[in-house]
Amino acid sequence: MSEAGCGNCHAIPGIPGAAGTIGPDLTTIGTQASTRRPNMDAATYIRESIVDPNSFIAPECPGGACPPGVMLQTFAQTLNPTELDTIVGYLAVLGTPDAIPLALSAVSAPLDISRTAETLTIPAVPTDGEQPDDAQIALGRYLFFDERLSGNNSLSCSSCHQPDRSFTDGRQLSLGFPSTAYFRNTPTLLNAARSDRLYRDGRMDGDDLPTLVRDHIAEAHFMSADGRLMVERINQVPRYVDLFVEVYGGEPSYGRVLNSIAAYVRELNSGESPYDLYLAGDKGAMSEDAIAGLELFEGAAGCSSCHSGPMLSDDSFANTGVGTDPAMLDDSERAATFRRFMRTLGMPNYRNLDTDVGLYALTFDDADWGSFRVPGLREVDSTDPYMHDGSLATLAEVVSFYNDGGGSGQTAGLPALGLNATEQEQLVAFLQALGSDLPEVEAPQLPPYGINALGAG
């Protein structure tokens, strides 16, 4: 279903990123489908809705009455019968006690501890063979800074991913949309395109940045914008319309907005850090402490069993016992946001949940309880505070956390390290050598709204 792109328009529990608001919310479609048309059971109705969407238009969509003719009519051609059966089978029980938990096989691959940081060269950002388009990136940069992309004009991407804070917000927990306090720490956007999975719980695919952008614009806890309204705002900015014509040969659309911002985000990458220079042969690029820290990182401290490869992440998931400060949920706004989030993922008993279960909410696999993505460590010198809950304020605290063998309730099996104070400082010095000189990004002067003629195209 992720591949078919159902989630672009529909909210579907258990499907990562499926929080679309254009079509009907499918959270309980299994119970509703059989009531939609007389003498038609849930599975038959769902199948018909996919292959021939206009034969019956569902009554309620998140934005009001469901518009006819909006659902793509091509699924009959693009899905083979087995795929169709799988999708119908999954949807027909949603909201019923038979709902199927979906395993995310791609993200729960076993840890590969054989890789080490020595293989490090920064990989090129995947481009699908095409050259990045400068005009598209320039357009994406405007949109990245434009608050008109949020429901109430209060937030742009850059409000939380602030360029002068290495594209984080420096807060323990993200603010989220006004009145929805978010429950995780804002990660940096740097190198996002080089990650296998995105978000702390890995619910987004690193190869699919447009979907990541859509999730941000549409989600109630991020920018909470109705896509149709947002696109009409862009259409109201003459300069934007010109830029879209230049880049895409046509007017602004939701997909084009997403692609533009994704193109800009793909450009947000680390430069060469002292560590890269060191590996390239410049032995003076890192301090002696940092060099000693590197040795510990790959040796006694065992960090590189997870933080390996060019991005210093093996793209796996682990529960290191960071846990969740239960006080986080003392804030009612945050508790409501957290519970809604877990609920839309189909998390059972979410109302009594007092801890962030991370990957488990996507896989429902007991082994994933409390697991989070192993983050890459480039630029980690300036992305404080740390961990999914922002609970560790400094790198020294992070190193001390690992030195103590991680937190309680972990499944990662971290040993206490027994490092002395000097060794811990050396590890910190190494981590600090992972920052590069980031080019200064200035917020662009945003083009203003213009006046359009009504009904003129």
Added chain:
Amino acid sequence: MTDGNKAAPHRSVLYLFAAVLAAVLVTFAVFVPVAPFFFDDGSGVDDTTAQMEAQDLGFTPLAQLGAIPTPIDNPITPEKVELGRLLFFDPRMSGDGSMSCNSCHPSDQGWSVDTAISFGPPGTSHWRNVGSVVNIAYATSYNWEGSKKSLESQNSGAWGGAVAGNLDKALGEERLAEIPDYVERFADIFGTDTPLWDDALRAVATYQRTLVSRNVPFDSYLAGDQTALGDQAAAGLSLFTGKAGCVSCHDGALLSDNGFHALGVPQNDEFLTSPLRQITFRYEQWAKGATEDVYRTTDQDLGRYYVTHNQVDKGKFRTPGLRDVCYTKPYMHNGIFSTLDQVVEFYNNGIPGDGVENVDPLMRPLGLTQPEVDQIVAFLAEGLCGDPVTDTAPELPPYRDGTLPGEER
């Protein structure tokens, strides 16, 4: 004109009803600080306690309002009214916590803000004039083009829609679950462990159903008190039901046929000058299911057409009821008229605005003299306006963490 209930109610039902009504009033008026309300007697008859003589069989007689029509699955109870009242005033029921129903439907502005076109959440605009929620219980469809068939479903759009509350349904439920007082009330009223969106709609709709303007001077007049209308207003009434032909559409107890007509009111120029209004204008074409062709070419609000997709419905809007009309300025779906004088002047000229299709044949020069125009205005402004239905903002219950809406956290 559309179907109304043209049959006169049965006398015995009336007497029975009056008795039930009195009993109910005495019991519940105490609990409800707003206008007194009435229970449906269950007879299914749209009762009237007194009626105007029909001067023409083409319309339903003007009358006092009958019992409050209530859906079978959502009876009115005082507890539900009080819960609905709280919800109506609670800004936590908007996505960014900035607006309640009351922000756009403030009781001191006739339950509809005084701007021609409503605002939306910060950074957005609506595209229509706010409809009043007084007497909404008697409507048979909701919004200017009658797009919603129940008050509950209208309210769902009001909390959820991008240019109104912009609240995600699941988030709304989780917020309600964080307010202990609400959890208790929902449990008592609906028997659920935690509040459900649909029950919140039942409650807030129930509150609105109790907002009824029963005691306008015209009601006393109908009940036999000839002095209730001054000379001017009484003359206006004759014109309203006679020469001016208003009653062809504004009939029955609500002074609305609940039907749809194109009057061809002039366009509101704000759509030519305001970027935010233009954005919403185009957005609404999508949101209301217009075709791409309509989206690209229309320069008008097509009203009823969005519901039926039938050419003959382009430009038609629901006839608004006229009780308490003096409080609901400005007027028409686009708020183009700011006074009742302008409205009556418009009808008198009978010249529809440019480009409106399907204009009703009744829209023709009426040949009213200025004194006659003034008399009709007097009927509207004095005869149909009594003590305003008002309510004051209730004290809202805090979140579990002790904070109140809008409080610094």
